[in-house]
Amino acid sequence: xxxxxxxxxxxxxxxxxxxxxxxxxxxxxxxxxxxxxxxxxxxxxxxxxxxxxxxxxxxxxxxxxxxxxxxxxxxxxxxxxxxxxxxxxxxxxxxxxxxxxxxxxxxxxxxxxxxxxxxxxxxxxxxxxxxxxxxxxxxxxxxxxxxxxxxxxxxxxxxxxxxxxxxxxxxxxxxxxxxxxxxxxxxxxxxxxxxxxxxxxxxxxxxxxxxxxxxxxxxxxxxxxxxxxxxxxxxxxxxxxxxxxxxxxxxxxxxxxxxxxxxxxxxxxxxxxxxxxxxxxxxxxxxxxxxxxxxxxxx
Amino acid sequence: xxxxxxxxxxxxxxxxxxxxxxxxxxxxxxxxxxxxxxxxxxxxxxxxxxxxxxxxxxxxxxxxxxxxxxxxxxxxxxxxxxxxxxxxxxxxxxxxxxxxxxxxxxxxxxxxxxxxxxxxxxxxxxxxxxxxxxxxxxxxxxxxxxxxxxxxxxxxxxxxxxxxxxxxxxxxxxxxxxxxxxxxxxxxxxxxxxxxxxxxxxxxxxxxxxxxxxxxxxxxxxxxxxxxxxxxxxxxxxxxxxxxxxxxxxxxxxxxxxxxxxxxxxxxxxxxxxxxxxxxxxxxxxxxxxxxxxxxxxxxxxxxxxxxxxxxxxxxxxxxxxxxxxxxxxxxxxxxxxxxxxxxxxxxxxxxxxxxxx
Numbered sequence: 001x002x003x004x005x006x007x008x009x010x011x012x013x014x015x016x017x018x019x020x021x022x023x024x025x026x027x028x029x030x031x032x033x034x035x036x037x038x039x040x041x042x043x044x045x046x047x048x049x050x051x052x053x054x055x056x057x058x059x060x061x062x063x064x065x066x067x068x069x070x071x072x073x074x075x076x077x078x079x080x081x082x083x084x085x086x087x088x089x090x091x092x093x094x095x096x097x098x099x100x101x102x103x104x105x106x107x108x109x110x111x112x113x114x115x116x117x118x119x120x121x122x123x124x125x126x127x128x129x130x131x132x133x134x135x136x137x138x139x140x141x142x143x144x145x146x147x148x149x150x151x152x153x154x155x156x157x158x159x160x161x162x163x164x165x166x167x168x169x170x171x172x173x174x175x176x177x178x179x180x181x182x183x184x185x186x187x188x189x190x191x192x193x194x195x196x197x198x199x200x201x202x203x204x205x206x207x208x209x210x211x212x213x214x215x216x217x218x219x220x221x222x223x224x225x226x227x228x229x230x231x232x233x234x235x236x237x238x239x240x241x242x243x244x245x246x247x248x249x250x251x252x253x254x255x256x257x258x259x260x261x262x263x264x265x266x267x268x269x270x271x272x273x274x275x276x277x278x279x280x281x282x283x284x285x286x287x288x289x290x291x292x293x294x295x296x297x298x299x
Numbered sequence: 300x301x302x303x304x305x306x307x308x309x310x311x312x313x314x315x316x317x318x319x320x321x322x323x324x325x326x327x328x329x330x331x332x333x334x335x336x337x338x339x340x341x342x343x344x345x346x347x348x349x350x351x352x353x354x355x356x357x358x359x360x361x362x363x364x365x366x367x368x369x370x371x372x373x374x375x376x377x378x379x380x381x382x383x384x385x386x387x388x389x390x391x392x393x394x395x396x397x398x399x400x401x402x403x404x405x406x407x408x409x410x411x412x413x414x415x416x417x418x419x420x421x422x423x424x425x426x427x428x429x430x431x432x433x434x435x436x437x438x439x440x441x442x443x444x445x446x447x448x449x450x451x452x453x454x455x456x457x458x459x460x461x462x463x464x465x466x467x468x469x470x471x472x473x474x475x476x477x478x479x480x481x482x483x484x485x486x487x488x489x490x491x492x493x494x495x496x497x498x499x500x501x502x503x504x505x506x507x508x509x510x511x512x513x514x515x516x517x518x519x520x521x522x523x524x525x526x527x528x529x530x531x532x533x534x535x536x537x538x539x540x541x542x543x544x545x546x547x548x549x550x551x552x553x554x555x556x557x558x559x560x561x562x563x564x565x566x567x568x569x570x571x572x573x574x575x576x577x578x579x580x581x582x583x584x585x586x587x588x589x590x591x592x593x594x595x596x597x598x599x600x601x602x603x604x605x606x607x608x609x610x611x612x613x614x615x616x617x618x619x620x621x622x623x624x625x626x627x628x629x630x631x632x633x634x635x636x637x638x639x640x641x642x643x644x645x646x647x648x649x650x651x652x653x654x655x656x657x
Contacts, residue, residue: 038430088633095375096632098430099576102569103628110621118614224565230434238430266449273445276438280423283435287426 009142010260011253016146018252019153020215023208024229025236025244026157027201032238033177034197037086038098041105043226045202048112049074050209050218054121067206074202075195077108082194109223120219123210149211156207157245160200164241169196177239231279237289246290251275302650318500335489340482349481351595356485356492357549359590362574363499363583364542369572370581371503372535373515374424374432378439379543379571384563385443386413386544387551388453391558394465395455402467402475406491406548413544414537416443421536425529428518440565447560454558461559464552475552484553491549492587495542500583502538511535512581543571573624577631579638588639596623 024046031039052073056066085104089097132142164170175183176193184190212222232251236243255278259271283289302323309315319325343352365379390409393400400408420439424432447453454462466476473479474487502508510531513521522528551558570593578589597620604611611619635641 085629085633092632092636095373095429096636098375098433099572100629100632102572103625103632105625106569106628107622107625110618110623110625114615114618114622118618227437227565230437234431234434269445269449273438273441276434276441280435280438283427283431284423287428287431 007257010256012142013146014253014256015249016143016150016252017256018232018248018250019150019245020208020211020248021229021232021252022245022248023153023156023204023211024226025232025248026160026241027204027208028229028233029236029238029241029244030160030197030201030204034173035086035176035194036094036097036180037101038094038238039201040098040101041108042201042205043223043229044105044108044112045074045077045205046209046212046226047218047220047222048077048108048209049202049206050123050213050222051112051116051121053206053210054123054213054218055116057123058121067210070206071203074206075199078195078198078202081198082191086194087191105223109220113220118220120217121213122217123213145215149215152207152211153245156204157241160204161241163200169193173197228275231275234279234289235282237291240289240291243289243291251278254278302647302653304651318497318504332493335493336486340486343482343485345481348485351598353481353485353488354550354554355591355594356488357546357554358571358574358594359587360492360495360549361543361546361571362578362586362590363495364539364546365571366575366578366581366583366586367499367503367511367542368535368539369575370579370585371508371515372511372532372539373518374421374532374535375429376436376539377433377565377568377572378420378436378443380563380565380567381440381443382413382417382540382543383547383550383567384447384560385416385540386410386547387558387563388447388560389413389544390548390552391462391464392453392455394467394552395462398465402469402487402552403491405467406545406552409548410541410544413547414541417536417540417543418533421533421540424532424536437565440568444560444563461557464556464558467552475556477556479553488549488553491545495545496583496587499542503583507531507534515581573628576628577638579640580636582638582640584643585638585640588643592639593624596620596627 024042027042027045028039031037031042049070053066053070056069057063061069081104085100086097089100132144164174172183172188172193173196175186175188176190180190183193208226209218209222212225216222216225228251229248232244232247234247235250236245236247255271255274258274259269262270302321304321307321309320314320317325319328339352340348361379361383364382365376368374368376386406386409388409389412390405393408394402394405416439420436423435427435451457464476466473466478468474469487472483474483503511510521510526511534513524513526514528514531514535518528521531547563550562555562574589574593575586576589577592578587579585597616600620600623601616603609604616631638637644
């Protein structure tokens with residue numbers, strides 16, 4: 001019986017971890033939907049935003065102020081990227097834009113560490129970090145931290161979904177995502193939309209960075225962890241916000257279960273690659289991802 | 300004036316289809332290769348040969364491989380490091396278990412094994428395109444490196460887990476391992492680079508290269524004119540991984556002298572991708588230019604800091620390196636998407652009129 005409880009404990013903790021991947025994946029989806037750019041730099045933006053936040057906290061600023069300044073920096077960053085990179089690459093092939101964001105990612109990584117240093121910064125924003133025991137004799141353990149992170153992720157997704165559906169800007173974003181040309185012709189300013197969407201992605205990155213950072217410490221390896229969002233994305237489909245969430249849950253749970261139940265046969269640490277291989281096999285059967293739009297190609 | 304295409308009359312099919320149709324081009328390439336063989340080993344010192352030219356040449360081979368896949372066939376790969384690792388580890392297995400095999404055969408066998416693995420990981424490319432494919436190559440990167448680290452069979456159950464490259468000789472001269480002289484290792488690697496570059500140049504202008512480019516430019520249209528995506532994409536993956544495998548084997552055997560997975564991490568994959576972008580997508584020459592440029596840039600930065608005596612900490616230089624790399628990539632993609640190779644072409648066009656412009 002306790003085996004079954006253990007199974008559910010692993011499943012749940014995996015799904016909670018998955019919501020954190022979803023948070024990063026969400027940033028990718030936002031930018032991809034609005035501009036068709038596959039933003040490889042999202043992972044680094046998570047690191048950078050968290051570094052800024054921690055940096056200001058360590059200077060002795062109150063948390064709210066630090067968060068506000070970090071958001072301001074991310075908006076400024078969005079503006080810079082639009083101005084210096086995206087604007088010059090309009091109408092280029094998607095793959096060129098993708099490689100440009102790899103460049104942006106390297107730059108931001110160097111820049112962040114240049115300013116804030118490469119040390120590990122511990123971060124504590126007061127998210128409770130105890131464990132609850134449920135089930136008979138406390139057979140199942142739930143980390144409060146994981147639960148809070150999942151709740152925050154859920155809230156953020158709801159807010160974003162509402163924003164996308166019910167505000168003027170949200171409607172404009174969806175219009176741009178649908179068809180650049182048509183959106184331009186009805187008077188939606190493309191450049192402004194890009195700045196907005198990169199800012200929102202920056203904000204999501206900050207939230208993800210704070211949560212990841214308070215768990216692992218704010219450090220260089222955050223951007224590698226954030227790479228895990230990529231299989232989440234291809235599993236859920238690039239264009240779907242719910243896809244990012246469901247993909248995150250599947251990847252997170254699958255990864256943890258595989259590590260616990262299959263890992264020992266292979267000497268462990270299969271967490272490193274399981275997500276990617278799972279996503280790869282999944283793609284063989286459904287190339288557009290779970291919720292992605294069917295790709296129809298014409299000559 | 301001196302460099303021109305006009306006035307060169309081709310009187311046979313052979314001369315019409317030669318690799319370098321302009322005599323000056325041919326002379327230039329032969330001259331560079333001859334200098335690399337006959338002058339450089341005697342002029343260059345230990346540091347230049349062993350720590351600058353050797354790794355640059357090896358990385359050129361890897362860049363050549365990725366350029367075939369990404370530049371010519373249009374399939375983005377972030378798993379170059381893994382294919383290099385495959386070449387290195389399999390070459391090590393061959394070298395240590397079949398000791399009588401000559402070392403060039405060992406390296407080529409390592410490359411062939413990498414090619415087989417590349418084909419396996421290229422299979423998804425038949426259904427998946429673009430970014431999706433880029434992400435699945437990350438699967439190769441993480442999975443293969445994990446495999447080589449976790450399965451002791453690959454390192455012959457060596458206890459330390461990081462075996463040293465076995466010393467091997469050609470014509471009685473050591474070319475691999477720590478004891479080999481830099482000049483011998485340099486010549487060994489140079490031979491591989493020259494031969495592989497020649498093969499690549501001929502492949503991409505032949506039938507197979509044209510099918511690659513057709514798939515790159517528009518895969519559906521290519522399919523309609525009768526190009527089989529299966530053969531084309533998988534052959535690109537095979538050839539590309541072969542090159543990467545050879546590069547990885549050389550990297551382990553001739554440069555770092557140990558066979559370890561950490562030398563081929565994801566950072567290496569990005570480096571090679573940068574070399575291809577900066578050098579020029581779809582250019583043989585570009586692969587070499589890009590590799591030398593990206594490899595020498597951090598060294599140049601470091602030297603600049605020490606010669607000017609700037610008070611900058613070592614970590615800070617690393618961060619600046621990252622920033623410069625990133626900025627360069629963006630700069631090249633915006634200003635010159637065809638990379639350094641295109642700049643060279645522009646120079647050649649200018650040379651046509653030099654020194655007597657209109």
